[in-house]
Structures are given as C-alpha cells and as structure tokens.
Amino acid sequence: MPRAGLTTDRLVRAGAELADEVGFDQVTVSALARRFDVKVASLYSHLENSQDLKTRIALLALEELADRAADALAGRAGRDALAAFADVYRDYAREHPGRYAAARLRLDPETAAASAGVRHAQMMRAVLRGYDLTEPEQTHAVRLLGSVFHGYVSLELAGGFSHSAPDSQETWEWILDRLDALLRGRPAT
Amino acid sequence: MPRAGLTTDRLVRAGAELADEVGFDQVTVSALARRFDVKVASLYSHLENSQDLKTRIALLALEELADRAADALAGRAGRDALAAFADVYRDYAREHPGRYAAARLRLDPETAAASAGVRHAQMMRAVLRGYDLTEPEQTHAVRLLGSVFHGYVSLELAGGFSHSAPDSQETWEWILDRLDALLRGRPAT
DNA sequence: TGCCCTTTCCTAAAAATGTTAGGCAAGCCG
C-alpha cells in the first residue's frame, strides 16, 4: 500500500480548507483523516492532538492575514491605508470564513507572542501614524479599530446584514468615512 | 428512588450557569446530567438534543440582556442612553461570559425572529432617536454600534486589553465619547 | 543489487459524548 504523504504542513493546510468549507468548529481529526483517506491514528505522528491542529490553523490564518495586510498597506497612508487595512480583514473573512474564525482562537500568551498577531498590532499602529494621535489616544484608537473591524466582520459573517437595505458595502464605506473623520478630529462630511 | 425534579426550565438555567463557569462550548448534555446527578439519557425527555439546549440558553441570555437594556434605557436619552445601553452589554458579558457567548449563537431565522433579538434592535433604534439621523444613516449607525459593542466586548473578554495601559475602562469611555460625537456630527472635545 | 533502519501508517483498545429504544416505578387523579 503506497503512503499517503502526510506532513504537518499538508494537514494544516487541508484543515484550513476544511474549516472554510464546514466551519472551524467542525474541524476534527477524524474529518481530516477521512479527507486523506487514512486512519485517524495516523495523524498523531504529525499533530500533537486536536487542539494542536486548531492552533496551527489559527497561526496559518494569522500569517496569511498579516501578509495580505502588509501588501495592502504598502505605499498607502491616511484614509487610504485605513480603508485598505480594513478591507483586508473583511475580504479575508468573506473568502475564508473558517480561517477567519480560526484567527480568533484564543492562543496562550507565548504562542500569541510568537505569532503573526504581533505584526497585526504593528500594522495597526502604522495606519494610525497617519493621524495625529498621541498616547494614550493611539491605544484607544487601536482598540476602537480592532473592535469595529472584528465586530463588523463577525456580524456580517453571521448573516446579520444580509437581506436588509441598505446593503452591507454601503454601510461599510459609511463607517470607514466616519472613523477617518473621528480619528482626525473632524466632523464627517 | 426520589425523582430529581427536572424540567426544561431548570435544565436551561443550570446550563446557563454551567456556561458561565466553564465556557459556552464546554456546555454538554453529559456535564449537565452530572450536575443534576442523573443519567444522561434522562435529559432527553426535556431537551430535544444538545443543539436544542444551546439554543435555549441563547434565548435565555437574549431575554436577560434585553430586560437589562430596557431597564437601563428607561428615562434616558442622548449620550446618557448610549452609554447606559453600551454598559449593559459590557457588564453582562463580564458577569456572564458564558451566557454572552450563548447570545452570539447563530439562530435559524424563525427562531431569531421570535427571540428577544428583535427587542434589541428596537432599543438600539430608540437610542439613536436621540440623534438626528435619517435613513439610511440610522441603519448604518445601528450596524456601527452593534459592531463596536460586540467587537469591544468580545476582545475584552478574550483578554485583549488586560495587562496593558491604559486600562480598559478608560478606553471604553473614550470610545463612547467619540461615538456620541460622531453620531451628532461634531468633532470630539 | 540487496539489506537495514527509520519513519509512516496501521490495528486495537479505552474513554467521553450524543442519541435512541424500551422498561420500571413514582406519584397524581379519580
């Protein structure tokens, strides 16, 4: 019987695909084994356990998201940068809902510190450098933007804004406008 | 052997407590049976299945939350109402993290339509009546507030803002200030 | 080429959860 060619990397990538297809909490070692047409126990040579799989998918998602954000931010500043950054989250979540959910997994402190989460924080600060904020306002702003982005994306993903007017895209642009105005201390147009 | 006196209601309430203690996704029919010192199968006379239990806990949480919000809003308007409403969410989530997580459970459309979720939406609109918004701006604002509240609370609950200055309460007040200013179309102070 | 050794994948088994079917008896109602 030929070998299946399992590696941790392939398993994690397949796990991420599975998450996008059936939802992150439906990702299970058994389902993954089925996908590779292999017995469940075989995965345990490549993964510590079920939690390990989920953590690795989360780390993958954080990396992908950070890479996209870095691309999007290149050469942009101010409102442009804000919108580009925000869109990265929203688009990623819509393209990869399972991965996005994975990225929200609570990691233990050391894992988190070694993850791409750190880059996310740095990029958020970079975006805010385009506005004239001093500490502690910049931190407040980091938290506000994090809340809005995460909150909006997760409500949208949960179907909260579908089937009702105005459509979600319009609201999204309205919000980005107001946030931009808020950050520069001006009323919106 | 005396009977345990199980009812759907008692089970759901105990399930909600369990959720607050160990986390909503650790709520399991087995754990609930243990808590009543009863065999697992016995619960199936009172609950359809595991999903049913979770849905009922979610509905309970939505009710409680809506009741609190209604209390908080009585006699308030403008920034006061906004802050009171926002605080209800945040406080509830901190007192009852498991129930709050339950309240975020995705319900199927009919269940959602019959739930206290409807009251939440109405109250949000009521708060916004204190600001001078016309459609479609009011809808944009509903979505913005929903995003910020949910996003902030869920990041705070995940521990995102602990162990770093300034403390969360300060940021929360800053955010409410800016949102109030944003909604009335003025720059913040 | 042929042998060895590492690694990969397997079988087997145990524990936990979810779920269904059918049985006995508790305790209300007449």
Next chain:
DNA sequence: CGGCTTGCCTAACATTTTTAGGAAAGGGCA
C-alpha cells in the same frame, strides 16, 4: 387504593479523541 402518565433508568450503538504497539515502505549504504 388501583390505574395511568410521565420521569428517570438500563442498554446499546455511533462518533470523536487519544495511546500503545506492530508491519511494511522506501531511502541509505555496502
């Protein structure tokens, strides 16, 4: 006080997670 409903039980099976130990695939080396 006897009957009937209903509450809780036993029994059984499926699924998932996890560990222990075995067999063979296939690369490295003579």
